[in-house]
Amino acid sequence: MKFDQIKQIYPEAQLVHEPKNTNVTVSFPFKDQWIQFNAATKTNRELDLLQLMFKPEQAPLQHAAKQSDWYAFLLGERNELPEKTGDFRVIQFALLKKDQQFDQKTWLKAFKSMFESVDEAFFIDETAGLLIQSESAGKLTVEELSAIIQTLDDDFSIKTICYIGQFWPFNSDFRSIIMEEQIIFNKQKNKTSALFSLPTVALNYYTAEALEKSPLMQALKKKFIGQPEWKELVLAMWHSQGNISLAAKSLYVHRNTLQYRIDRFYELSGLSLRDMNDLLLCYLLLL
Structure with missing residues (x-):
């Protein structure tokens, strides 16, 4: 097209x-x-x-991936569970802006080296893949992983989007849980930061459709669409969880200036960003 x-x-x-x-x-x-x-x-x-x-066309899968027990199980080619015990998580990744010189095998090796206790990692098409990690004592935070992936992106001149899954017990429910995580990743990967997890997108993902069906919420939302400066204010207060000093710092304004904006917001909307219930409602209107 x-x-x-x-x-x-x-x-x-x-x-x-x-x-x-x-x-x-x-x-x-x-x-x-x-x-x-x-x-x-x-x-x-x-x-x-x-x-x-706009989903890229899938290329033929690599032979190694086809032989993987994890691949066959997670993508539905076989129903029996691999012989695994303990808790595992699946880290989903998608590569953007790669050039013709990109070496898939070299990148995957470097990506795997970022994580401890990797059980397996493979591409499922030309740009996307999965990494399966067993639970271990050393866990990097999302912020630490984000910094590492940014360095990897710079080295390979690409952009990577990752969903860091939760650790789940390996049982009969495991595949259905991972399938839901895959749906979340595909729906949220163009709406959030380059590296995200369930806690960062759960509110957006699980409430967006319900909000869309509500005439009341849609009527409130129209007010917000007409006031673009409100978005920055609400997000700053939400991300600081109502802490005015932190929100003012993130907006690069004086605390008194932010206090004035919050008061003005209340006059125009009838909602107080100092109240966590009101703040949550305002955040939902931005989803």
Whole structure:
């Protein structure tokens, strides 16, 4: 499909050189650029359809992956469980902006070296794959992993998006849980940071559809769409969990300036960002 044809269907679509995914915009890879859409005007079903439209075509799987017990089990080629015990997590990854010189095997080896107790790692297509890790004493934080992956991206001149799964007991429920994590990854990877986990996206993922169906919430949301400066204020207060000093620091403003903005926000919206219930409601309106 050509960009002109997409433009006829979605007049607001734009070609950009770098992806910009926020609560109001969403980007998808298109040839050597990105197509940016207005996410605020799209339903979840439309966004899912766009995700399918711009999903890269899958290349034939590597022979090594085909022989993997983990691959066969997690992707549904066999129902019996591999002979494993303990807790495991699956780290999903997708590579963006790789060039023709990219060496898949070298990158995968470097990626595996970042984690302890790796049981297996493999690509499932040209750009995406899974790493299975058994639970161990040494666990890097999301912030530490993010810094390491950024260094790896710089070395290989690519961009990596990762979902850090939870550790789950290896039992008959394991595959269905991982399948849900895969759905979460595919739906949220263009809406959040390059490295994320369930706690960072759960509220967004599990409430977005319900909010979309609510006339009351949609009516409130219209107020927020018309006030773009509110988003920055609400997010700063949410990320600081109501701590005004931390929020002021993140916004690079004086505490008194932020106090004034919060008071002004209350006058216009009737919602107090000092109250955690009101703050949660305001955050939900941005999802």
